[in-house]
Structures are given as C-alpha cells and as structure tokens.
Amino acid sequence: FFVSASLHLAPCIVFLLDFPAPRLRSQSYFIVFPILLLPNASLSPEMSLREAVRKRLLEDMLTSVAGEPKVLILDPAVIPFMTCCLKNSELVRHGVGLVESLTVVRQPLPTYPAAYLLTPTEEAVGRMLHDWEGGARPYLKAHLFFTQRVPELLLQRIAGCAPLSRSLAALREVPWDFYCIEGPVYSLRMEKELVQLFGPTKAVFVEIYSSIAEKVVSACVALNELPVVRHQSSAVATELAKAIQAKLDAYAALNPGFRVNAVEPRGTMVVLDRTFDMLAPFLHEFTYQAAVYDVLERDPNDIKFSQTFETQGGERSHREVLLDDSEPLWVEFRHKHLRDIYLELDSKFQAVVSANKTLTKHKIGEKGDLEMKEVAQAVRAFPGYRDRTSQISLHLEIATQLKKKIDEDMLMEVANVEQLCATRRLPSGEELTGKDLRKEVEALLGRPGLSRENKLRLLLLYIVCQGGLKEKERGEMIGLAGFGRAETVAINNLAFLDICVDRPKKPSVFSFLGGGGAAKDKRRKRVGETNKFPDTYSVSRFVPAVRGLMDSAAGGTLSSTDFPAVGGVLPAPATGSPSARP
Secondary structure (H helix, E strand, O other), X not given: OEEEOOOOOOOOEEEEOOOOOOOOOOOOOOOOOOOOOOOOOOOOHHXXXXXXXXXXXXXXXXXXXOOOXXXXXXXXXXXXXXXXXXXXXXXXXXXXXXXXXXXXXXXXXXXXXXXXXXXXXXXXXXXXXXXXXXXXXXXXXXXXXXXXXXXXXXHHHHHOOHHHHHHEEEEEEOOOOOEEEEOOEEEOOOXXXXXXXXXXXXXXXXXXXXXXXXXXXXXXXXXXXXXXXXXXXXXXXXXXXHHHXXXXXXXXXXXXXXXXXXXXXXXXXXXXXXXXXXXXXXXXXXXXXXXXXXXXXXXXXOOEXXXXXXXXXXXXXXXXXXXXXXXXXXXXXXXXXXXXXXXXXXXXXHHHHXXXXXXXXXXXXXXXXXXXHHHHHHHHXXXXXXXXXXXXXHHHHHHHHHHHHHHHOOHXXXXXXXXXXXXXXXXXXXXXXXXXXXXXXXXXXXXXXXXHHHHHHHHHHXXXXXXXXXXXXXXXXXHHHOOOHHHHHHHHXXXXXXXXXXXXXXXXXXXXXXXXXXXXXXXXXXXXXXXOOOHHHHHHOOOOHHHHHHHHHHHOOOOOOOOOEOOOOOOOOOOOOOOOOO
C-alpha cells in the first residue's frame, strides 16, 4: 500500500490499494503511481510527512523524557519506521546514549531513564513487562510510547505490574504506523492484503479494513489533518473508506484537540483500490526511480548500490551507498525521465571536468548512447574525484547499469508496444487498428530472446486493454509465448480484479477504468490529445487514470456520484476556492 501525503499544498491525498506486478520470481515489488502533488517545485523539507513524523518523535517523545543519557528501546516492528525518519546523530543530540532492541537480553542500567517505543501487541507488552518482573529495577524510569491505541486488556496487564507502576513516568500513544519512503510518500508495508481482499479465499474483511484504517489515521494525525473521506464506487474502496472515517471519528472523540486544531480548510482523501487502473502496473516506467526499482530490481524500501573506485593512492576500494533523501542527486533525479537524466549527468560531468582539458573529449549525448562506463572511469581519474565527483560517478554507474539492462532486455521495443496497447495510438497520434496492434503484440510474444516475465506483462496488458480475449485467441497467444501452467493461472487470475479475461460481446477499450464517468472522460480526452512525441519520450505517453482524478479534485470537479463522500455529504467549499482543499 502506497499513500501520497501532501500536507497543505497538494491537490489531493490519495490512498492506493496496490499490488506487486506479475513477476515470475519470488521477490515482489510495487509500482508507485506518479502522483503530481505540486505544479512546480517539490515540497520543502519542513512541509514533508517525514519531517512531521521526525518532529513528533523528537519533540513529543524524546524531549519529554527527563534525564540524560537515555536508553531507547525499540520494538523490532518499529525499527524500519524509525530508521527512515531519524539518524543516529539526531538521537545523540536529543540525549539518547544507547539504542537497543526489545527482543535482546539487555544489561540493567538503573541510573538511566528508558523510553520504550512499542506496538500495542501481546508480544511487545509481554517482553517489556519481562524487563520489570525480574526483581531488580532495570532502569531509573520507564516512559512507554505506543504507535496505536492500547487495548484495555494490555493496559490492565501494565497496571498489574507493581515494579513497573512504581517507576512508570509516562504512558502515551504516538500514532505512527507507516513507513516514510520519501517526503510526500509513505507505505503501510502490507504486502499480502491484496490476495486476502480479492483472492479466491476471502479473509475476515473487518479485521483487514480495521488494520489498514488504523495506519492511515496515524498518518492523518501526523499531518494534523481531518480530511473529507471520498472513495471509488467499488466494494473494497467503499468499505475501507467507511473504516477510515470510523477510526478518524473515534480518534477525534478521544482527542478533542485534534478536531479543533486540524488544518483548515479540510483536505480530501480519495480511497481507491487496484481496479481503478489496471494498466499502470504492467507498463514499464522510465523515470529514474521507477527504472531502478523495476529494471534493476531493487527493493523500494532499501535501495543500496555498491560502488568500486580507486583511492588517491591508486588502491581499489568499495563503498555502499543508500539512495534516500540524504543523497542529493538521487533526490534531484528520481522523478525525472531517463532521457533528461543522461543530459543532466552530461552537463554536471562537463562542469566538473571543464578545468581538465584531458577529459573534455568525453560526452554522454542526448540518448545516453555513449559509453558511460568510460565517462565514469574518466571521472575517477580526475584529481580529488572522491571529494568532488563521487556522487556524479555513482549515478553514472547506475545509468550505465540501466542502459545495459534496457538494451539486453529489449525494453525500448517492449515499451513501445506497451504504449500502443495502453493508448491505442502511434507516437504520431494516429489511431492504431486492432489488427495491427495484435500483430505487434504477437511479434514480441514469439521473440526467442525476450524474457518470460516481459512476455507475461505484455499479454496481461493486452488482455486488459482489449477487455478480454476469445478463448481461441488467448490460447494461441499463450502457446506463442511458450507459457506453462503458472503463467496461464496468472492470466486467469485477472478475473479476481474485475478484469474480463474472456471477451464479452461488446468489449470496451476503456472497461479497465473503475473510476466511473469522470475519470473515463478525462482519460479519453488525454488519449485523444496525444501528439507526436520525441523518440525517447514515446515510451512514456500513457497517463495513469489517477492523474485525471487529481486534476478533477484540484479543480473542484470530481464527480460526487463516482467518488462519493462517506456519509454522502460534501462540506461547503472554502471561500475563494472551487472546493474544499483537496
């Protein structure tokens, strides 16, 4: 689950129920929708969700713990969430002398106050109580912070521990149960719920909706937002929106200040499920970050690259770089198209080597078709490169890996056909016939050197955009691609996501859009306006349906029929704006 959270400046807060693209490997990854938050500059650090969480942890939690040095004890479940927002140096500046895991055997430090950051579970509370039930006092004072509301039974267990009660300085809820991927984007790290909600064996929906809603509400609390909750007109999105609204109401009832102090005018949260746009996950995306995730198969939650370089003494050395918000070129490049990345790397490289005439003969070129490996080697040879050019060298190497993989997997050719499927138009804007489209798809399905995974993605995409295939035609394509039982099952499982696998009598190319009339009309308009694209941008013509939704929400024209508010009543628009702040 990925959520784009925008604070006060963005057009919309959109919740997307997402799922892994159909990989044949066991490793799963997620496609993050490219949600346009602002018309121009990126959110400033002080306006980001990550900064809001960081402020809450430092000021509301650690600063409230009197005494130094402090011991910070973390439930393993919160460690990934903690590390994405805070650095060790920040903890040290706020008096933390030791960070330990709740699950390990720890040495008693009776003169140190301890801050526990826990999830409200039986296991976490049981381990915390074990610290205090051994007889000797493990810490000077105990400050308990929970990421969600603590059930009554757990509160009774805590109150029943006499040694802890004598040393308990604080017990507070700090709603925080999400993972900040970057400033305006966060993940709930729930990777199995799609199968539970849409698969053949239905789980207990109430529990899943409640768990998701708790996490979403924790993000709203961090943002100080009490949004208007709207939803796609589908069963899953409707029930989830109701659960989120119920959790928001419950939290506001227990915390009156939340409703009073929430940002005005109120924002809008639009709850969508995966059926809203079934094309986007199958398409190859050629912005930098998406290509690193997909083409290089890196984990979005932990993007690390190993770089080999020569020291000034001529020795070979290695370093591991984490691509996150602390890496400036990654932040600058990640949402840009690869074509633009090649040009900007060239510009930065030329600026670096302008003082060294021996390197000016190297140039990357518009399409990145130069030997970027040679350029990276030239950068390494530049005197003092470690201090002045290590960042450029790293991204030159990543760009080299991307270009090599794209060429090896014939992804430009694959992506061109994907765009034909998704837009039904040539790069020139000319409409493509169904017969010609089938020829293009079949040519790639029968290509010996193309991977089974890319063939499967292409066929799934073709089935979705065609509104299903006749059994004979589908069987011919499966045979042409050389698919076995596993791929055939994956194709048939599209039916669980409301995709017609068997072609109906009157298929519609727009039947994959689950958002209703407003989104469909917007999508048709954008496809119809397609003009000629430069060659390197022709693989990026498709516009995800969520973009049309965002534009409608920002303009105050989002259909109340297709995207009703929970309870059926929308608030009156703010003075001077087309709608309440979405």
